[in-house]
Amino acid sequence: MPKTMLTVATRKGTFVLESDDRRDWTLRGPYCEGWPVYHAIYDPTTGDIYAAAASEWHGSAVWRSADLGETWEMSSEGLTYGDEDGRKISKVSTLARAGDRLLVGVEAPGIFESRDNGKNWSLLSTLSGQHGSEAWDDPANQPPGHLGISNFVTEPDDSENFFAVVQGVGAFETEDGGSSWTPRNKGLRRDWPADYDDVGFCVHKLVRSSDPQRMYQQNHVGMHRSDDAGKSWTEITEGLPGDFGFAAAVHPHDTETFYVIPVDGGHDRTMHDGKATVWRTRDAGSSWQPQRTGLPQENARIGVLRQGMTTDTHDVPGVYFGTSTGQVFASGDEGQTWTEIANYLPSISSVDVAVLD
Amino acid sequence: MADVRLPGTLTPLFPGLPRRLEVEAPTVLAAIDSLEQQWPGLRDRLVAEGPTLRSHIHAYVDGERAGLETPVAERSRLDVIAAISGG
Numbered sequence: 001m002p003k004t005m006l007t008v009a010t011r012k013g014t015f016v017l018e019s020d021d022r023r024d025w026t027l028r029g030p031y032c033e034g035w036p037v038y039h040a041i042y043d044p045t046t047g048d049i050y051a052a053a054a055s056e057w058h059g060s061a062v063w064r065s066a067d068l069g070e071t072w073e074m075s076s077e078g079l080t081y082g083d084e085d086g087r088k089i090s091k092v093s094t095l096a097r098a099g100d101r102l103l104v105g106v107e108a109p110g111i112f113e114s115r116d117n118g119k120n121w122s123l124l125s126t127l128s129g130q131h132g133s134e135a136w137d138d139p140a141n142q143p144p145g146h147l148g149i150s151n152f153v154t155e156p157d158d159s160e161n162f163f164a165v166v167q168g169v170g171a172f173e174t175e176d177g178g179s180s181w182t183p184r185n186k187g188l189r190r191d192w193p194a195d196y197d198d199v200g201f202c203v204h205k206l207v208r209s210s211d212p213q214r215m216y217q218q219n220h221v222g223m224h225r226s227d228d229a230g231k232s233w234t235e236i237t238e239g240l241p242g243d244f245g246f247a248a249a250v251h252p253h254d255t256e257t258f259y260v261i262p263v264d265g266g267h268d269r270t271m272h273d274g275k276a277t278v279w280r281t282r283d284a285g286s287s288w289q290p291q292r293t294g295l296p297q298e299n300a301r302i303g304v305l306r307q308g309m310t311t312d313t314h315d316v317p318g319v320y321f322g323t324s325t326g327q328v329f330a331s332g333d334e335g336q337t338w339t340e341i342a343n344y345l346p347s348i349s350s351v352d353v354a355v356l357d
Numbered sequence: 358m359a360d361v362r363l364p365g366t367l368t369p370l371f372p373g374l375p376r377r378l379e380v381e382a383p384t385v386l387a388a389i390d391s392l393e394q395q396w397p398g399l400r401d402r403l404v405a406e407g408p409t410l411r412s413h414i415h416a417y418v419d420g421e422r423a424g425l426e427t428p429v430a431e432r433s434r435l436d437v438i439a440a441i442s443g444g
Binding site for chain 1: 364366367369370397398401402403405406407408411413414439440
């Protein structure tokens, strides 16, 4: 079996977990000098690991390792709105590869790109002119967490077509590499008044299945599915213990199978009833089944953030999630059974996985 | 030459950067820009858009709280501090 590698972003640096059999795992780290890391990814195009980090003292930067975490360098060259703009970058929140672009989402909401593997950055888009953009640059209007651009959906070989999520506003799609954007929020539920029909939705996590027409999203008030590449959405919350959650992941080979981790939507934001549970659908959200075998079922007051769950690409895929209390859980059988593979890590922001040939 | 002291959180980011070094510059910002020449990227670790000192970075010239435009004299001591913050 090829090596499986998890890249784990935490409140105190990046860690790497590796296994040759998905049973025995070794842990390396912390990397990135213990900076708070909001998202770390393995980039299959370059073989690099990238980590979006923001130090309370030293600001935001993207860290890069070209040797699977052994050595690191960091850069924020060009990662600024400039002295005259008035907007400031408080955080780099999320990363994605889109063709020859490496994208990073920042707050105040904006997307920067690098064409040289993270050494130099330039502003790609602020989505200016979109409904809501007149307000979202004001820090007072930012939702808690201050993520700005909180999530991308990209294809590694497509630099023109991708999605970006503005936290607390909604999802947008570009088909021309970020020059123009279209809101993709039609059919989403919201339980609050809004100034516009097409924005004002709190999209937590947007993911695309192996069929690009089939997408899923967990948002502030429910699970939703799209069968037309995000152009319209249908709610599929029924059968879940609640409508709120952050983490969501797709099965890599089966477009009907999808995973979510509902959490309490109030201040608690941990899994329901203290029972750690991943919910899986095998029929695109018509029904949901709780997956609990091997997960703690008493007093498990643990949360999982929006980038905190992922799936690998083995024939029988693995599912992984990292928690707000520093555990990483893994399933090597599509979520049926689970094992704790790391503990006592700092609070986890993201988990990404790669299968290395 | 001013006697410049840098925070311990900064030096691991830039190979060869010492905690203490001498710089000839008329202001705090000029001193930081001088260091930027030798260690590219250092300015952005201390200075935010504006430009202003980052919110949890403090500078002192001869023991007095300083801003980026504060003058630095020939024999000044410039302390750059990572303020107590975070958790």
